[in-house]
Amino acid sequence: MNIEKIEAAATRLKGIARRTPLLSSPHLDAIAGRRVFVKPECLQHTGSFKFRGAYAAVSALPPEVRARGILAYSSGNHAQGIARAAQLFGVPAVIIMPQDAPAAKIEGTKALGGEVVLYTRGGESREAIGARLAETRGLTLIRPYDEPEVIAGQGTCGLEIAEQAAERDIDRAEVLVCCGGGGLTAGIALALEARAPGLRVRPAEPEAFDDTARSLASGTRQSNTQEAGGLCDAILTPTPGEITFPINARLCGPGLSVSDAEVLQAMALALRHLKIVAEPGGAVALAAALFRSEALEADTVIATVSGGNVDAAVLARALAG
Template identity: 45%
Template sequence: MKNNNPIKISEILKAKNILDGKIVTTPLIYDFYLSKKFGSKIFYKAENIQRTGSFKIRGAYNKIYNSIKNDKPAGILAWSSGNHAQGVAEAANIFNIKSTIVMPKDAPQNKINGTKSRKANIVFYNRKTENREEIGNSIARKNNLLIIPPYDDPDVIAGQGTIGLEIIEQISKYDLFPDKVLVPTGGGGLIAGIATAIKNKFNNTNIYSIEPNKFADYSKSIKNKKIYKNNMNNQSICDSLLANQPGEMTFNINKNLIKKGLTVTDKQVLKAIRYAYMNLGLILEPGGAVGLAAILNKKTILKNKTIVIVLSGSNIDTKVFKKAIQ
């Protein structure tokens, strides 16, 4: 298959050096209980304990670093339901640059609070009737702000790809290679970066996108080899994965790297959050728990497989967390 991937492994390696000392090298955690139960080797890449509570700071910091070498902007702008918002705001603070975030009115309060605590200026919009990109682009033009896209950007994807480099290094210490890697998927930037890094080293590894079943645009798009849009009137507790559709850049990467898209229900996600808390001592937000939900519900063959599940975030709404663990 011809490789048309615009993201080169050299760019991910460069991002790793840029991020050194700025982020947490998150652990790869072995699940003894589920591994024994399913006759497999199950690991978790714990980005839920990353700085800001999600993987997003990796791409945000890498993008800002590479964008301000020659010309420092008046400020930074991003659109996000919360995790990218906090990652961008945190990274902007490191560079001593002001940030503006376009957020949906129905974003979880804890993510709004986390973004405010990082001194970001928040502009709210209605995700069902307004277009966040149009709002953001208009503000950026008027105020000379640098836009940090949530996923459809080479520097952002390369930053997220450093997770894949860490997985390679960490699992190699067990003298293993991953048969399967499960990645929470919204716009597709996280899985594009991870898949690029993993497949460069382990070409036989199968990469799976995991989504809420009512927002299965990536699953449908990969299966049919064309971009499908979500019905934004649908609802899911997985707020961090509710993209309108796959990014054009991410889809062009992922269509050649993803084996299959898997989906889970909100009920299955709640049970996964409970399992992570009760059995692993980990706090996961709904979007960060979809891969674990897929494993708990045997959405793919597990026996005699080495499986890595990316836990992408921990920024869970208090009410949702209480509902999950009660």
């Protein structure tokens, strides 16, 4: 993994992925006690940053391999990213999703032409199901984060952050990234290392799924004790990635974690002051920016809102809070 790979992904994504703006509100600055910018990847195609990595990986395949079809396993955002990327290339996509994924994500994936195969968490592993399908149908598996082309695609979000920070004369900031397997975190960290070295990434996670924070603290990959059941479905991975963790261990500052109540509050504040829809897993970094002042150092924080694919009932719950 290097900056050239991210730049190459950016070239392939030009005119395809959306360059999301950098948003802010004096109301949020007042809550945080510092300057807060938000990178709203919920506005990306398919409603999350995952489209960047999915398209980067699908577009990197040799055409004859791509034509046989793509396989992915995902709780929903990578699923939609892969389904849309495959649709744009006119090739099949088979997506293995957990049965408890939000309905909006399952329907969204199907509506984008994805063939959805549901599995039960705790039963046969999605990896085993995927391996069998890949073999029988000649599909190419694109992993959600432990895949260099995917990390390169997510890194294009970091290139944009570097440019947008420079436009505002920001040369020192903490960049809070919603962290599951660590693909977005690693991609952004690599891009910033090369293009904006004064900007340091801090991974953000839900309190009950803080494997990356504990892994960064201990120096070795730690697991979550729970596998499911959290509010933040998008980022409930069992453990940091094999490829992503060494990158994040080298480049990131300490992890931050927030409660579900803080996540819901951040979702409501994003609706009210930024006019964007954040899903729970997409709101952890903003929640950390707003409610973990004591753990932050820089005068300026840039928080990713990594996705906005949330069922109406959860959104209504955030609004009612």
